Amino acid sequence: MTNHNLIKTAIFSLGFTLLSACNSSGGGKVDEVQPEPVPNPDMVVLDDRSYLLKLPARFSADKEYKLLLAFHGSGSNSEAMQSIAGFEQKSEDYIVAYPQSKVEEWNEGCGCNKPARLGINDLGFVDDVIADISNNYKIIPGEIYAAGFSQGGLFSQNLLCKRSETFKAIASVASPMSEQLSHSCTIAQPTSYMMVHGLADTILPYQGQEHSNFGLISSPDAVQLLARQNGSTDLVDVGWQYADTVALTAFENNDIKTQLYSVTGGGHQWSYSRFDSSREILNFFDSHDQPSLPQYSQVHAIGEKSLHVRAMGENNSGPAVILLSGPNKNFHSDSAWFARLQPQLAYKYRVYAIDRAGNAWSSFDDNASYTGFVDDLYQLLPELGETEVTLVAFASANITARLFQDKYQNDANVKIKNMLWIDPDIFLPHSIAMYQGGTVDWYHRRINDIIPHIGEGNWTERSAGKITLEREEVAGLVGEATASLMDWSYFDLVSQRRLTIPQQTTRAIEISNYYDDLNNVKELPLLTDIKISVIDSDFEQPEIAEATEGQEALIQWAEEGSQWSQEVAAESGGQYIPLTNTDHLVTFDKPEAIIEAIDWLVAQE
Numbered sequence: 001m002t003n004h005n006l007i008k009t010a011i012f013s014l015g016f017t018l019l020s021a022c023n024s025s026g027g028g029k030v031d032e033v034q035p036e037p038v039p040n041p042d043m044v045v046l047d048d049r050s051y052l053l054k055l056p057a058r059f060s061a062d063k064e065y066k067l068l069l070a071f072h073g074s075g076s077n078s079e080a081m082q083s084i085a086g087f088e089q090k091s092e093d094y095i096v097a098y099p100q101s102k103v104e105e106w107n108e109g110c111g112c113n114k115p116a117r118l119g120i121n122d123l124g125f126v127d128d129v130i131a132d133i134s135n136n137y138k139i140i141p142g143e144i145y146a147a148g149f150s151q152g153g154l155f156s157q158n159l160l161c162k163r164s165e166t167f168k169a170i171a172s173v174a175s176p177m178s179e180q181l182s183h184s185c186t187i188a189q190p191t192s193y194m195m196v197h198g199l200a201d202t203i204l205p206y207q208g209q210e211h212s213n214f215g216l217i218s219s220p221d222a223v224q225l226l227a228r229q230n231g232s233t234d235l236v237d238v239g240w241q242y243a244d245t246v247a248l249t250a251f252e253n254n255d256i257k258t259q260l261y262s263v264t265g266g267g268h269q270w271s272y273s274r275f276d277s278s279r280e281i282l283n284f285f286d287s288h289d290q291p292s293l294p295q296y297s298q299v300h301a302i303g304e305k306s307l308h309v310r311a312m313g314e315n316n317s318g319p320a321v322i323l324l325s326g327p328n329k330n331f332h333s334d335s336a337w338f339a340r341l342q343p344q345l346a347y348k349y350r351v352y353a354i355d356r357a358g359n360a361w362s363s364f365d366d367n368a369s370y371t372g373f374v375d376d377l378y379q380l381l382p383e384l385g386e387t388e389v390t391l392v393a394f395a396s397a398n399i400t401a402r403l404f405q406d407k408y409q410n411d412a413n414v415k416i417k418n419m420l421w422i423d424p425d426i427f428l429p430h431s432i433a434m435y436q437g438g439t440v441d442w443y444h445r446r447i448n449d450i451i452p453h454i455g456e457g458n459w460t461e462r463s464a465g466k467i468t469l470e471r472e473e474v475a476g477l478v479g480e481a482t483a484s485l486m487d488w489s490y491f492d493l494v495s496q497r498r499l500t501i502p503q504q505t506t507r508a509i510e511i512s513n514y515y516d517d518l519n520n521v522k523e524l525p526l527l528t529d530i531k532i533s534v535i536d537s538d539f540e541q542p543e544i545a546e547a548t549e550g551q552e553a554l555i556q557w558a559e560e561g562s563q564w565s566q567e568v569a570a571e572s573g574g575q576y577i578p579l580t581n582t583d584h585l586v587t588f589d590k591p592e593a594i595i596e597a598i599d600w601l602v603a604q605e
Contacts, residue, residue: 040079044132051129052078052098054088065095066143067133068285069126071152072098074105081149084270085278093286094145095137099129105151109158109185110178112213122155123162130166141301145285147171149270150204153195154178160193160226161185165364169193169257169288171281174201174268176208177222179215186455187229188364190256190500194284195223196277198266206262219260220249227251227258228457231500245274253500254493255288294490299361302379308361309384310335310353310490313346319417319602320386321345323353324377326395326425328585330466331439331511334359336494337394339487340478341591345598352384358506360494368506369513370399371520374407381414388415390601392594394587398424399517406524418531418601421568422586422594423539425518426561432518434557440515447512454504463504467495477588486588526571531604533574533597534565539584575600 044053056065072081078098088096107115107122115122130144146167148156153175160170161181169192176197197219199206208218217225232251241248241261249260261280263272271277293299298309323342327333335342335353345351356373357365365372377400381387393401398421408414425435436444443450453459471492478486497503540558547554562578569576577597583589 043078046125046128046132049102049125049128050078050100052082052100053133054082054096054098056088056092056094058092059095062138064138064140066093066145066285067130067139068094068096068145068147069129070096070098071106071146071148071155072101073150073152076152077101081152084149085147087147087278087282090278091282091286094282095133095139097129097133099125106155107158108151108154108178108181109161110154110180110214112178112180123158126159126163127166143168145169145171147281148173148175150174150268154181154204157181157185157222157226160191161187164189164191167191169285171195171284173270173277173281174198174204176204176206176216176219177225179217182217182222182225183456185225185229186452186501186505187226188366188502188505190230190253190502192255192257192284192288193223193226193230194257194259194261194281195219196261196263196275196280198263198269198272200265201268203268219262223249223251223258223260225457227253228460229455229501230256230258231460231497231503232256232258245272253496256500257284257287259284293361294493297361300380300383302376302383305357305365305376306363307357307376307380308335308355308359309380310338310342311351311384312342313348313350316346316348316350318349319605320350320352320384320389321598322377322381322386322389322391323351324391324393324397324400325353325355325359326393326397328395328470330470331507332466332470332495332498333396333507333510334494334498336360336491337585337587339491339494340482340485341587341594343487344485344591345595349390349598350386352386354380356510358503358509360497364502364506366509367513368509370396370510370517371403371513373400374403377404378408378411378414387413388417390418390420390598391416392420392422392598393424394422395584396425396514396517399521402427402521402524402527405527405530409529416530417605418533418574420533420535420594420597420601421565422535423537423584424534424565424568425521426557426564427518427521427524428560428564429522430553430560431557431564432522434553435518436515440511443508443511444515447508450508450512451505454508455501457501459504460499460501463499467498471495473583474585474588477583477585526568528571530572531574531601532568532572533577533601534569535577535579535586535593535597536562536565537579537582537584537586537590539582573604 042053044051070085078100082098102120105113107120144167146156146159153172156170156172164187171194173196197206206219208216232253236252237250247262251258266272296310296312299306323338325333325337335355338353342351342353355362358368544554566576
């Protein structure tokens with residue numbers, strides 16, 4: 001056939017001839033002569049491509065359905081895949097598409113086979129299939145799934161690496177993972193993945209194989225790699241299912257599951273004597289029906305993004321308070337920082353802690369920034385039913401606050417009535433130069449190299465260590481006296497989200513873009529049209545005391561920060577609130593000072 005050395009292999013007799021996608025020790029994948037195709041009324045032609053569409057037996061045009069795409073093996077076809085998988089016969093909840101590859105195989109992401117050499121855009125084809133079905137049928141938003149067999153399973157892994165934002169969960173059968181894809185895979189948004197593989201598979205071996213053109217890593221190594229990409233660093237389940245026939249290896253991170261079912265004695269096949277792959281895959285997909293967001297959490301669609309909001313006190317008739325987070329010393333920046341403050345504020349206010357794209361349960365954005373969040377916030381507030389708000393900005397989040405007011409202060413749809421800035425960024429030349437130097441400058445110049453490095457999981461262990469230390473620090477700030485007011489469950493759930501590859505990547509992108517965010521605010525004048533109160537802690541003092549060099553610059557930064565903060569408050573008619581012996585995480589150390597400051601602002605209205 002080609003340099004890919006396609007060879008013949010085992011055939012399943014199920015009333016048709018089926019070939020599994022595979023690879024031999026000679027470096028090729030299996031091919032098989034197919035019978036002449038019989039016209040099928042369910043075949044949908046899409047430009048120069050096609051897919052087999054199967055509707056539920058009791059299909060109703062008025063009902064919304066999930067969408068499942070199932071990919072055949074090398075040398076096979078969509079009808080053969082439908083015959084062995086038959087997903088539509090096992091569930092009334094799915095519209096099922098069986099796409100047809102353009103040549104013998106799928107462009108699986110290894111860059112090593114015929115469709116890769118021909119430049120066939122199978123990822124784009126999948127996008128087109130989804131769009132075509134979505135235009136003609138009612139698909140439940142966010143309920144799109146994929147599964148593949150053999151080389152089709154390798155392609156489904158490519159979808160996991162390249163289209164994770166599209167799919168809620170993905171499965172593969174009889175497919176380990178290509179060496180090439182294992183090096184390039186980056187899961188942008190954590191996506192559950194299920195792998196089924198027979199230990200006796202000699203076509204695409206369970207233990208992988210070495211080859212210069214088409215090497216495979218083992219299925220256990222593939223699942224561990226993908227678990228790390230999904231932010232799951234701990235093995236949560238290793239056990240036998242179905243007596244001693246099938247072993248389950250499972251990793252979890254919140255609602256994201258990464259699983260391997262290892263079938264003793266199983267060969268290169270779709271289903272096994274005691275394991276119905278179609279049924280088990282559907283069970284796996286159905287287990288994701290109701291993602292268990294934490295209590296009070298919501299996810300709102302804003303254009304192509306989705307933003308996480310923790311909404312508390314929604315039945316209160318008083319003013320609405322918006323909480324925007326900035327970073328701590330590790331640049332972690334999300335609604336976990338409000339796990340102590342927000343519940344107490346919610347006794348009297350409607351309180352919304354909003355996470356920028358890429359943080360907590362907000363969707364990934366490859367250009368995340370404080371500047372970009374301005375328009376997201378503008379679109380989100382009316383969705384929350386809040387058009388007049390008190391905005392609380394912690395640390396660098398005052399960049400978003402200042403840019404928002406500059407852009408939308410005369411807009412009739414949304415009004416910020418007043419603001420509270422907590423340890424804000426200082427928009428003066430010396431301070432901005434300090435913020436943009438060192439770490440930020442390093443990220444800004446190297447971001448294109450940093451992102452793939454993170455994608456390989458190289459920073460996960462270090463991030464986990466930082467999160468552990470942060471929790472200890474916060475526990476010390478909260479103390480025993482007010483520990484009952486701290487929502488540790490929520491804090492821990494959000495903290496664990498930081499371990500996912502997309503959130504590690506977001507952190508790097510935001511640090512890099514922070515350089516330009518600062519340029520966007522450095523020339524803006526002080527605000528005078530709304531009251532801004534500023535809480536100014538003395539968190540810089542320990543850093544100044546411990547500095548072995550650059551101490552004078554740090555002292556100047558602290559001094560001009562206090563002076564500037566006083567000017568911000570004075571020019572706007574707000575309060576300047578200095579705090580001594582206070583940690584930068586004021587939300588844990590002195591939450592009562594924040595509450596009093598908000599109460600004062602509201603009383604001025």
